[in-house]
Amino acid sequence: MSINTANARERILHAATKLFSTQGIRATGVDSIVKSANTTKMSLYKHFSSKEVLIVAYLQDRDAEFWTWFVEQVEDKAQSPKDRLLAIFDVHGKCLANPDFQGCPFINASAEFPDQRHVVHQLSAAFYRKFRSYMTDLAGQAGARFPERLAGQLCALFQGAIVSEQLQRHSGVADDAKLAAVLLIANGIE
Structure with missing residues (x-):
């Protein structure tokens, strides 16, 4: 090329x-x-x-860019797996506070392509399965009694905060999500 x-x-x-x-x-x-x-x-x-091929490339690009940036940010903020679970919400809060925040491209795309068989919806779902797996791994390394359950709860906070912030900017939802994460992590990790 x-x-x-x-x-x-x-x-x-x-x-x-x-x-x-x-x-x-x-x-x-x-x-x-x-x-x-x-x-x-x-x-x-x-x-x-086709436009669909362009949409797929867009989502794949967002996915690759997110993981490179996100993991680096989380690892720079914390060393232990437990602290990294909390650092996720610090990084998330900065992202939500960004004046250019337009929501999550994967949540937005899945809303526009609700058919679960559509490739755009499948890519969006795959992104969040990967995210949940990342959190499950950290929760397991941190000693969570039920790593998958804790990861599911933290993912729900993460995704919910995105949608809440998209609906009402500067709502303080990132702080609320982190406070809830602190409680869930304290309760879920021995």
């Missing part, structure tokens, strides 16, 4: 990311993406054979 070709693909993906987050996936047309990327439909379809 030439540099110009890679640049065009990245410009298209960047434009789609920005538009999908601010306008929604279904509301964003190919013409808007092409215009924002300063390219042509021919170029878009050269790199992404």
Whole structure:
């Protein structure tokens, strides 16, 4: 792939990311993406054979970017597995407080594609299964009596805080979620 070709693909993906987050996936047309990327439909379809393929690439990109960033942030904040479970909510709180916060791309995508058989919904569900698995591993390492149950409870707090903050900005929900996480972790880990 030439540099110009890679640049065009990245410009298209960047434009789609920005538009999908601010306008929604279904509301964003190919013409808007092409215009924002300063390219042509021919170029878009050269790199992404359909809008659905572009949506999949967008979600895969969000997934890879999230895990690289998130795990690094959590590991920088805490050393022990128990402390990392709490650090998740510190990192989460900073994310929710970001003025550019537009909600979770996976929650938003699954809402727009509610059919559980649709690839977009499946990618979104897979992201949160991976997230829950990450929390389950940390909970197990921390000595939780029931790591999967604790992880499920913490994931519910995490996801609920995202939706609450998206519905009402600056609601303090991140602090509430962390306080609830403190109690759940204290009760679930010996």
